[in-house]
Amino acid sequence: MLIFFPDGGSREFPDGTTSLEVASSISRGLASRALAARVDGSVKGLSSPLHDGAHIEILTFESPEGRDVLRHSASHLLAAAVCNLYPGVRFGIGPSIEDGFYYDMDIPGFPGISAVEAIEAEMKRLSAADMPFERIETDLEGARRLMSELGQTYKLELLDEIEASGESVTLYRCGGFLDLCRGPHVPSTSFIRHFKLLSVAGAYWRGDEKREMLTRIYGTVFDSSKALSDHLALLEEARKRDHRKLGPELGLFTTGPEGGAGLIYWLPNGTVIREELETLWKAAHRRNGYNLVTTPHIAPSDLWVTSGHCSYYRDNMYFLPADDVEYVLKPMNCPGHILIYKSEKRSYRELPFRLAELGTVYRYEKSGVLHGLMRVRGFTVDDGHIFCTPDQIVEEIRNVVSFALYFLRIFNFGYAIELSLCDPDDMSHYAGKPEMWARVEPALADALDGMGEEYRVVRGEAAFYGPKIDIKMRDALGRYWQGPTIQFDFNIPERFDLTYTGQDGSEHRIYMVHRALFGSVERFIGNLIEHFAGNFPGWLAPLQVVILPITAQQHERAAEVATMVADRGFRCSLDRRSETIGYRIRAAENRKVPIMLVIGGREADSGRVAVRAHGRGDLGAFSFEEALGLIEDACRRPALPEGGRYLSEIP
RNA sequence: GCCGGCGUAGCUCAGGUGGUAGAGCAGCGCACUCGUAAUGCGCAGGUCAUCGGUUCGAGUCCGAUCGCCGGCUCCA
Numbered sequence A: 001m002l003i004f005f006p007d008g009g010s011r012e013f014p015d016g017t018t019s020l021e022v023a024s025s026i027s028r029g030l031a032s033r034a035l036a037a038r039v040d041g042s043v044k045g046l047s048s049p050l051h052d053g054a055h056i057e058i059l060t061f062e063s064p065e066g067r068d069v070l071r072h073s074a075s076h077l078l079a080a081a082v083c084n085l086y087p088g089v090r091f092g093i094g095p096s097i098e099d100g101f102y103y104d105m106d107i108p109g110f111p112g113i114s115a116v117e118a119i120e121a122e123m124k125r126l127s128a129a130d131m132p133f134e135r136i137e138t139d140l141e142g143a144r145r146l147m148s149e150l151g152q153t154y155k156l157e158l159l160d161e162i163e164a165s166g167e168s169v170t171l172y173r174c175g176g177f178l179d180l181c182r183g184p185h186v187p188s189t190s191f192i193r194h195f196k197l198l199s200v201a202g203a204y205w206r207g208d209e210k211r212e213m214l215t216r217i218y219g220t221v222f223d224s225s226k227a228l229s230d231h232l233a234l235l236e237e238a239r240k241r242d243h244r245k246l247g248p249e250l251g252l253f254t255t256g257p258e259g260g261a262g263l264i265y266w267l268p269n270g271t272v273i274r275e276e277l278e279t280l281w282k283a284a285h286r287r288n289g290y291n292l293v294t295t296p297h298i299a300p301s302d303l304w305v306t307s308g309h310c311s312y313y314r315d316n317m318y319f320l321p322a323d324d325v326e327y328v329l330k331p332m333n334c335p336g337h338i339l340i341y342k343s344e345k346r347s348y349r350e351l352p353f354r355l356a357e358l359g360t361v362y363r364y365e366k367s368g369v370l371h372g373l374m375r376v377r378g379f380t381v382d383d384g385h386i387f388c389t390p391d392q393i394v395e396e397i398r399n400v401v402s403f404a405l406y407f408l409r410i411f412n413f414g415y416a417i418e419l420s421l422c423d424p425d426d427m428s429h430y431a432g433k434p435e436m437w438a439r440v441e442p443a444l445a446d447a448l449d450g451m452g453e454e455y456r457v458v459r460g461e462a463a464f465y466g467p468k469i470d471i472k473m474r475d476a477l478g479r480y481w482q483g484p485t486i487q488f489d490f491n492i493p494e495r496f497d498l499t500y501t502g503q504d505g506s507e508h509r510i511y512m513v514h515r516a517l518f519g520s521v522e523r524f525i526g527n528l529i530e531h532f533a534g535n536f537p538g539w540l541a542p543l544q545v546v547i548l549p550i551t552a553q554q555h556e557r558a559a560e561v562a563t564m565v566a567d568r569g570f571r572c573s574l575d576r577r578s579e580t581i582g583y584r585i586r587a588a589e590n591r592k593v594p595i596m597l598v599i600g601g602r603e604a605d606s607g608r609v610a611v612r613a614h615g616r617g618d619l620g621a622f623s624f625e626e627a628l629g630l631i632e633d634a635c636r637r638p639a640l641p642e643g644g645r646y647l648s649e650i651p
Numbered sequence B: 001g002c003c004g005g006c007g008u009a010g011c012u013c014a015g016g017u018g019g020u021a022g023a024g025c026a027g028c029g030c031a032c033u034c035g036u037a038a039u040g041c042g043c044a045g046g047u048c049a050u051c052g053g054u055u056c057g058a059g060u061c062c063g064a065u066c067g068c069c070g071g072c073u074c075c076a
Helices: A019-026 A026-034 A064-085 A112-130 A140-150 A153-165 A225-241 A243-249 A267-285 A303-307 A332-342 A390-410 A434-449 A521-534 A552-567 A579-589 A601-606 A622-633
Strands: A002-004 A009-011 A036-039 A042-044 A057-060 A100-106 A134-138 A169-174 A177-180 A193-204 A214-224 A253-256 A260-266 A298-302 A318-322 A324-329 A353-362 A380-387 A415-423 A455-459 A468-474 A480-489 A497-501 A505-510 A511-520 A543-547 A573-574 A595-599 A606-614 A617-623
Touching: A002 A324, A002 A415, A002 A455, A019 A026, A019 A057, A036 A064, A042 A064, A042 A260, A057 A064, A057 A112, A064 A112, A064 A169, A064 A177, A064 A193, A064 A511, A100 A193, A112 A193, A134 A140, A134 A480, A140 A169, A153 A177, A225 A243, A225 A298, A225 A521, A243 A253, A243 A505, A243 A622, A253 A318, A260 A380, A267 A332, A267 A353, A267 A390, A267 A511, A298 A303, A303 A324, A332 A353, A332 A380, A380 A521, A390 A415, A390 A434, A390 A468, A390 A480, A390 A511, A415 A434, A455 A579, A480 A521, A511 A521, A543 A552, A543 A579, A552 A573, A552 A595, A552 A601, A552 A622, A579 A595, A595 A601, A595 A622, A601 A606, A601 A617, A617 A622
Parallel strands: A415 A455, A543 A573, A543 A595
Antiparallel strands: A002 A009, A036 A042, A036 A057, A100 A214, A134 A169, A169 A177, A193 A214, A253 A260, A298 A324, A318 A324, A353 A380, A380 A511, A415 A468, A468 A480, A480 A511, A497 A505, A595 A606, A606 A617
8 A cells, every 4th residue: 555755755555554664664763753643634543554545644752743642641651550559540531731641530548649659650660561552442332331330430421421522432441441532542651651740639520619629640751761851850940940939038028827818028129129120110101101190099899880890800809898888909900090081081182091000909819829929819010001092003002012022022031922802603792892893803913913923813712891912921941921911991981981082073982901011010020030040130139239358358448349339329238247258159149149249458459349240250350440330231220112202292 | 719738946857656846057146357159166046837625745646727839710
């Protein structure tokens, strides 16, 4: 029979040849890396026989599909190991996920995380034993009978769904473990060698909190021990950079039971970082045509009834009874900004009208979701609202996106843009008229197209009140985080009846955009801590310069130098402790101070200072002015966005 | 909120089967005056998360609460 290859070539093979045999015929290397095959467009196991005229592509760990097959097979290996160790285990589902796999199981007598080592050892044993993954095609009733005999109640439930969907049923056997599974899998367990179990957690069956909680075991698998150890090293690096560890260690913030779960107490060092960020943020916003405003932390609940939050956001709100009026601790800034918009009649000449505020909000979050700075109950949104006419949308969106990217570039974050649009098949639950959506959605795409930015369109992911652009930021470890977000709102302008007087003298519905570039200041700083591993750029460093006299002989000169550095506006500290210079350098390095000025007898005599940069070591001796230049370079604040475009005029 | 795990000095951690707490680092004091990531000696520091129970006796066993961690769910 004739088999076709991706490069267009073809070759003759005996009937019944499998993909694995084809791979072997190409090269030993390919055969050893092969995990699955794409046959006529669909992913198949390597051991299934090919048919005449098949187009085949061998899939390795390089391809997403190959990785998926290996990970999925590893989850079966995990299940097979658990099956051997814990009789009576009932299996849920065990899919591949990004970077690994998991399996959800109800394991009688499961001792917890301590069992992981034994399970992993059993997986190793099964891998060495090279047990085949055997594909069994059966019908629904056959599968039901088998699963029922095995007591696999969860699988029976899955079979009911398969029946409803009319799919065919396949089973995979691996040793004593028989699983309902669409496949495909690697041919045998020896293909799964470089794996590690990572954690154990609870997970609801079918993700439904009313259903049973199963034990979920997470693991990861790669095609080489190098790739596995690289991945584990990345996880270790992430642990080291964890902002919950570095934050308190560097004196940035603290949290705890006395202060309330999910509430952040900013220490002096952390407050320096906040203030630097906020100062830049305010200056950049003024330059980009925003009007900075300040709104109260509480407001009568009637305001939140009008905005709709009292009905759809109630569970997240803190209520404050006072006299006869109930107040609400603000969970969002928009109603406040709307009152400011409404404080006078607005003319089209004033538009676009941009408001911005570093507004601290409070939201009740379930205790289990709280997480360091990333998920808290009190945080500061760098909130902005743009009120504009339909004609101004494209321009405003383009400006906001480039403003967002300005901040990401300052910190060297990578990014990926997502455009979330409505589900056109079900417009019933969306606010705003369909024609408004029809007008705005293409405008968002236009703005992005016009900027030459790549973006991904996600249909049906829009909020009920409007379409949005989300920018995910990629940190130094390649991880993605929720970054800037730009959201249209068709709902609130209607609820508050927001209008402007047009050129024609009549009132028109205003278009409104919410946008946050940091998102929350807390979360953004959490991201910065992990992105820089605590080694902040000089302008953010809580302490920028440490002066280190070698002996008491230089204390006087060191104090002079410290005063001069501090006078130039740098955050500077003098370390005159009677410790060795090595000890004090180590202390400064551990505090991640960008610049150390070491002053010994030689420097004191010559009026020079020895400069040492954090992480780079000794740079040698310099005159004071030269050293100051180095400090200025290391601690220079980022430039503001280009000015001039937002010249303000009396309307 | 749910499941599982954890909670001993500021930090990192010891404290078999119950007999009333220990180290290193950090801090403070003294000595040392030192040349680029840990000088030596000494001192001080803990109602063993909190509350309740079992026991003659609880850091240790049981329960509740709080917080933290891993997930789930949620995230307008």
